[in-house]
Amino acid sequence: MIIxxxxxxxxxxxxxxxxQATVPLVGAQKGWRGWMDAGAAAATAQFVLVFYAFAxxxxxxxxxxxxxxxxLANSHTLKPMLYKVSGxxxxxxxxxxxxxxxxxxxxxxxxxxxxxxxxxxxARVLAVQGAVGVxxxxxxxxxSNPFTRVEFPPFDGGDLNPLLQDPGLAFHPPFxxxxxxGLSMAFSFAVAALIEGRVDAAWGRWVRPWTLAxxxxxxxxxxxxxxxxxxxxxxxxxWFWDPVENASFMPWLIAAALLHSAxxxxxxxxxxxWTILLAILAFGFSLIGTFIVRSGVLTSVHAFATxxxxxxxxxxxxxxxxxxxxxxxxARANVLTSxxxxxxxxxxxxxxxxxxxxxxSCFVVFVGTMWPLVAELFLDRKLSVGPPFFNTAFTPFMIxxxxxxxxxxxxxxxxxxxxxxxRPLRGALALCVAxxxxxxxxxxxxxxxxxxxxxxxxxxxxxxALDIWHxxxxxxxxxxxxxxxxxxxxxxxxxxxxxxxxxxxxxxxxSMLMAWEQEDIxxxxxxxxxxxxxxxxxxxxxxxxxxxxxxTVMAQIRLERGNKTVAVxxxxxxxxxxxxxxxxxxxxxxxxxxxxYVVIGDxxxxxxxxxxxxxxxxxxxxxxxxxxxxxxxxxxxxxxxYRVGAVSRRRNTSASAQAAE
Numbered sequence: 001m002i003i004x005x006x007x008x009x010x011x012x013x014x015x016x017x018x019x020q021a022t023v024p025l026v027g028a029q030k031g032w033r034g035w036m037d038a039g040a041a042a043a044t045a046q047f048v049l050v051f052y053a054f055a056x057x058x059x060x061x062x063x064x065x066x067x068x069x070x071x072l073a074n075s076h077t078l079k080p081m082l083y084k085v086s087g088x089x090x091x092x093x094x095x096x097x098x099x100x101x102x103x104x105x106x107x108x109x110x111x112x113x114x115x116x117x118x119x120x121x122x123a124r125v126l127a128v129q130g131a132v133g134v135x136x137x138x139x140x141x142x143x144s145n146p147f148t149r150v151e152f153p154p155f156d157g158g159d160l161n162p163l164l165q166d167p168g169l170a171f172h173p174p175f176x177x178x179x180x181x182g183l184s185m186a187f188s189f190a191v192a193a194l195i196e197g198r199v200d201a202a203w204g205r206w207v208r209p210w211t212l213a214x215x216x217x218x219x220x221x222x223x224x225x226x227x228x229x230x231x232x233x234x235x236x237x238x239w240f241w242d243p244v245e246n247a248s249f250m251p252w253l254i255a256a257a258l259l260h261s262a263x264x265x266x267x268x269x270x271x272x273x274w275t276i277l278l279a280i281l282a283f284g285f286s287l288i289g290t291f292i293v294r295s296g297v298l299t300s301v302h303a304f305a306t307x308x309x310x311x312x313x314x315x316x317x318x319x320x321x322x323x324x325x326x327x328x329x330x331a332r333a334n335v336l337t338s339x340x341x342x343x344x345x346x347x348x349x350x351x352x353x354x355x356x357x358x359x360x361s362c363f364v365v366f367v368g369t370m371w372p373l374v375a376e377l378f379l380d381r382k383l384s385v386g387p388p389f390f391n392t393a394f395t396p397f398m399i400x401x402x403x404x405x406x407x408x409x410x411x412x413x414x415x416x417x418x419x420x421x422x423r424p425l426r427g428a429l430a431l432c433v434a435x436x437x438x439x440x441x442x443x444x445x446x447x448x449x450x451x452x453x454x455x456x457x458x459x460x461x462x463x464x465a466l467d468i469w470h471x472x473x474x475x476x477x478x479x480x481x482x483x484x485x486x487x488x489x490x491x492x493x494x495x496x497x498x499x500x501x502x503x504x505x506x507x508x509x510x511s512m513l514m515a516w517e518q519e520d521i522x523x524x525x526x527x528x529x530x531x532x533x534x535x536x537x538x539x540x541x542x543x544x545x546x547x548x549x550x551x552t553v554m555a556q557i558r559l560e561r562g563n564k565t566v567a568v569x570x571x572x573x574x575x576x577x578x579x580x581x582x583x584x585x586x587x588x589x590x591x592x593x594x595x596x597y598v599v600i601g602d603x604x605x606x607x608x609x610x611x612x613x614x615x616x617x618x619x620x621x622x623x624x625x626x627x628x629x630x631x632x633x634x635x636x637x638x639x640x641x642y643r644v645g646a647v648s649r650r651r652n653t654s655a656s657a658q659a660a661e
Contacts, residue, residue: 003068006056007147010097013049013104014137016042020107020130024123028196036119039126040111046133047108050101057097057146058088067153070094070146075157076578078549079165086170092294092310093146095173099290100136102174102181106210107133110185117206124192125185132184135317143310162550162576162583168228172221176248179218180286183251185210186258190279191325194332199272204265207279209637211262215255216633222248223626231586236519236597236614238510238622241390246369247289250362254282257358260351268348268413273329273336274355280325285362287318292369343415350408354401361397368393402456402507405500406463410470424470428462443515453511460504464497495636502628509621518615523608529560532613535596536560539611542600550574552585555600555609559589571600595619 020042027035057070061084066072074091075084083090089098107129114122140146189207193199225245230238239245258278264271295311342348368385375383406428410421436455443450471489472482520532529538540556553573559566569587576583589596594617601610 002056002059003147006053009049010053013046014141016046017130017133017137021127021134025127028120028123036123039123043107043111043126047104050104054097054101061088066157067150069148069150072150072157076549077156080548082170083165089173090164093144096140096144097146099177099181100140102177103133106182106185121192121196124195125188128188128191139313143313162581166228166232168224172224172228175217176221179214179221182214182217183282183286186279187283190276194328197335199336201266201269204262208262211255211258212633212637216630218252219626219630223623227623231588241387243292243369246365247292250365251282251285253358253362254278254285257355258282261355264348264351270338270348272338284322290314345416345418347408347411347413350404350411354404357397357401361394364393402460405460409467424466428466432459447515450512450515453507457504457508461501464500468497491639492636495632498635499629499632502625502632505621505628506625509618509625512618513616516617520613523604524611525608533615534561537613542609550576557598559596567596569598571598573600590620
């Protein structure tokens, strides 16, 4: 009965989304306050209904109700509780239910926290959000129903994909969807502004918090996915340019560009057309990512579904939403004229260049991801585009962005004297060059990757420190006064500096890992040590064991430096009997400056075992940088100006109008 009620709740939410997409839109056009307020009520009720539907499906997984087809295909009585719960979204149908839950949640949040918006704009935002919901409710109900029953349920289920039975993958999809779907709010604000015919500084301030929240969640989700691939797949890498990895990375790049572009709209009322276009494209790339994951056109270990019919449905939704939005964008071009003018040497110019670099780099990733499909469809050729292409084509754009960040942060708005602005950066430049030369002198293989990476990473970090120090006043003021002022700076200023520093730390981690990683692959005999780098590695024993729902072959590997034991690691090879699928569980000794990473392979004819050993310098800096970027975004999001600025602006405008009367 609970399942049937969940299905009914989902159908009612679908009907409410139709109401939300139409009634407030008509109300805003006619000026009918009651109809406009109906949008908020519909958004709230819709969220409650979808939440119940999601809770009903979760209940079925937790109780192992194998009369539900989805539970039968993706769960098992022996599966640990964490993976029973994560099994709800570890498949196509359940993950789509999570998608519409988050979509409804963002719509309800706009209703709850959008009191600072003009009534007509709020109504139109909710209407557009409801229209997006209509398409995805139709998709899930007509092609991907998670509540389908089985007439004669067996005693046990088919189990979840073993690769997904991991804590990293339990939390990765929810964060990723919060980012993906969160960009629908930027889309809704853009389309609502086009319908209303008004894009101004206030709109730039209103759209930024929603975009920033989506970008934060997307950053966390991508980092969790990268971390999972690093330790779970046993390949020893952090990023493989997999199509599904790229599917999440592309909207992240566009969202980063949108955040910077919205600043220009807010501060200078420039780049209006470009910012609206980015808001549309950001959600568009989220839909493209959904198509890649769920259509089966590209293969990936991360893909959810391989049903071409579902892919066609998503393509139709993509054509409707993007085609409609871009048509409206073209029709409303006359209301997107910019008021602010600026010189070549100005913060606006650097932000424009930053936007161009981020957007073109996204296009490069898009071309590399989709080209194999295009070649197969139109050229009848099977091609593979791998890391060499992406590394070569993508890296120059990131280098340019890293070089620009410290300069752009110090430039004033409108126009600047470049020589005066660059003067404080001379010391930073000298320090970063010295660090790069030191790294060049210390390393033995004379690779340029590490020195260049150290220069760029330290340049971004030192530039961020100079940026925040520059905000405390001029050099004529005492150091104590400037230090005291640091604590009074707006959180958004600190958030920008922290996020830029996180980017610099990630650059450092990636470059030093690529330059100095050591790898050893061999057949190891039990009890016979071998040397990898500065470490002596000994395979001490290999044992068999039993997990909750898998069998395991576990090795014990000792790593020593000199005569001192550094770590004893236990890599595994697991087999999940229900699906008959093996997985590799790497064992990692994490450290601040390096990771020791070992993988046990198959037994060999001569009695030895295949063992892979890696020394990965600064690997954790990659994810530390991502965490710091997210914290910087959260710090900016907590700035009270995002919560009260628009309200104050509206009240001040009303007060001025009353005074004029």
